[in-house]
Amino acid sequence: MELLRNAVRPYAWGSRTTIPELLGRPVPAPHPEAELWMGAHPGDPSYIVAPDGTERSLLELVDSDPAGQLGDRCARRWGGRLPFLLKVLAAEEPLSMQAHPSAEQAAEGHAREEKAGIPRDAPNRNYPDPTAKPELVCALTEFHALAGFREPSRTVALLRAIETPALAKYTSLLDAQPDPDGLRALFTTWITLPQATLDELLPEVLDACVLHVKEHGEFDTECRTILELGEAHPRDAGVLAALLLNRLTLRAGEAIYLPAGNLHLYLHGTAVEILANSDNILRCGLTPKHVDVPELLRVVDFGCGEMPVLCGEPGPHGAVYRTNAPEFELSRLEWAAGDRTELDVDCAGPQILLCTEGTLMAGASDGQEVKLERGQSMWLAASDPAVRLRPVGAGRSQVFRATAGTCD
Ligand SMILES: [Zn+2]
Known part of the structure; x- marks a missing residue:
C-alpha cells in the first residue's frame, strides 16, 4: 500500500x-x-x-x-x-x-x-x-x-436535414445500403477523397451546418460538433467521417x-x-x-447503432462498470458528506485507487495507515494485506478502483 x-x-x-x-x-x-x-x-x-x-x-x-x-x-x-x-x-x-x-x-x-x-x-x-x-x-x-457508427437510417435523416446538393450522391449511397457495408463504402469514399474534392465539398457542408444550427434543426448538437471540428481542421476528411458517428453527452x-x-x-x-x-x-x-x-x-468495426451508456451496476458504496475486457475492471466508490462507513477492499490482485473527491484513510490489517487525498492515487500489490477505507473529510468522498478484469 x-x-x-x-x-x-x-x-x-x-x-x-x-x-x-x-x-x-x-x-x-x-x-x-x-x-x-x-x-x-x-x-x-x-x-x-x-x-x-x-x-x-x-x-x-x-x-x-x-x-x-x-x-x-x-x-x-x-x-x-x-x-x-x-x-x-x-x-x-x-x-x-x-x-x-x-x-x-x-x-x-x-x-x-x-x-x-x-x-x-x-x-x-x-x-x-x-x-x-x-x-x-x-x-x-x-x-x-x-463514438460508434450511428444507425444508418438516422445518418441519412441527418444528411437530408442539412440538405446540400454536394452531399446528395453520398446520401443516396447510404440510403441504398443502410447497413455496415454501406457505412464501410461511404466512410472509405470520404476518408480517401482527393484533397481538391474535399476542398470543394467541406465548405459547402459547413455552410449547410451553419444554416441548420441557425434554424434550430433537429441535429443542432451534431452540426455544432461538425462546425467545431471543421473550424479546427478545415481541409480534413475526418470532418465528413464525423457525420457518421453517434454524438454522446x-x-x-x-x-x-x-x-x-x-x-x-x-x-x-x-x-x-x-x-x-x-x-x-x-x-x-x-x-x-x-x-x-x-x-x-x-x-474499424462498421457495426452500428446507439452506443450503450453504462451507469454501473450498484455495488457496495458505488458502482461497478462491467465489460467483457479481460484486462480491467473499474469501480466507483462513493460516500455522502458525513458518511463515515468503513469499506473493506479485498486484495486478490493488483489494484490502483484514485481519490477524485474528499480525503480518506486507508488502513491495512497490519496496522499501516496511509492518507489518500483528492488527486492522490495508491498502489495495492496482490501480496499486500487487506485494506479498509474510511472517509475523514467534511464533504463527500469518491474513489475510483482499478483492478484486473474478472471475466475470464
Ligand atoms: Zn481511444
Whole structure:
C-alpha cells in the first residue's frame, strides 16, 4: 500500500487547469496537461513513493516481482505485465479520430513493425505494444464524445436535414445500403477523397451546418460538433467521417466502453479512463499526429447503432462498470458528506485507487495507515494485506478502483 507519483502527458488538446487543480498545483499550468497516467506502461510508468520519500518505478517493481505484485494468476495470464492502465483525461479540445486493434491485430501489427525495424517511439509506429487496447471512459464532468457508427437510417435523416446538393450522391449511397457495408463504402469514399474534392465539398457542408444550427434543426448538437471540428481542421476528411458517428453527452458517473474496432473521438470534458496497458492507436484524421488510413480501415468495426451508456451496476458504496475486457475492471466508490462507513477492499490482485473527491484513510490489517487525498492515487500489490477505507473529510468522498478484469 503505497502512494503513486504519476506522469502527466502534455498533449496539445489538454486543459491547463483540470489536472493541475486536481493535483493541487498552481493554475493555469504553463502548458496543456492532457492525461495523467497511473500504471506501469513502459512509455511513462508511475513511481511508488515510500514513506521516507524515496521512489521506485512501478514497472521495475512489477518486473522484479510479478507474482508478489500481480498475484500468481494475473502474472501468468498477462505474462508478468500489469494488464491495465488508469488515466485522468482532461480534454479542452477534441482529440484525433481513432480506433484500436483487437488482440490478434495488435500481435500481428506489432510483429510486422518490429520486423520492419520501425523504432517503438517513432511517430509513424502504429503498434508500439503487442496487446489490444479496449478502453472504458467514465465522466467526471459532463463529457462529450463521438463514438460508434450511428444507425444508418438516422445518418441519412441527418444528411437530408442539412440538405446540400454536394452531399446528395453520398446520401443516396447510404440510403441504398443502410447497413455496415454501406457505412464501410461511404466512410472509405470520404476518408480517401482527393484533397481538391474535399476542398470543394467541406465548405459547402459547413455552410449547410451553419444554416441548420441557425434554424434550430433537429441535429443542432451534431452540426455544432461538425462546425467545431471543421473550424479546427478545415481541409480534413475526418470532418465528413464525423457525420457518421453517434454524438454522446455523458453526465458525471456515466461511462462508455470502446471495444476493439470502435471508431471514436473525445471532444471535451474530464473523465477517468481505464484501458488495457497499450498505446496502439490508429488515427484517420483531425490531428497533426501520424495518420494511417489503410491500417485504420483494417481494424474499424462498421457495426452500428446507439452506443450503450453504462451507469454501473450498484455495488457496495458505488458502482461497478462491467465489460467483457479481460484486462480491467473499474469501480466507483462513493460516500455522502458525513458518511463515515468503513469499506473493506479485498486484495486478490493488483489494484490502483484514485481519490477524485474528499480525503480518506486507508488502513491495512497490519496496522499501516496511509492518507489518500483528492488527486492522490495508491498502489495495492496482490501480496499486500487487506485494506479498509474510511472517509475523514467534511464533504463527500469518491474513489475510483482499478483492478484486473474478472471475466475470464
Ligand atoms: Zn481511444
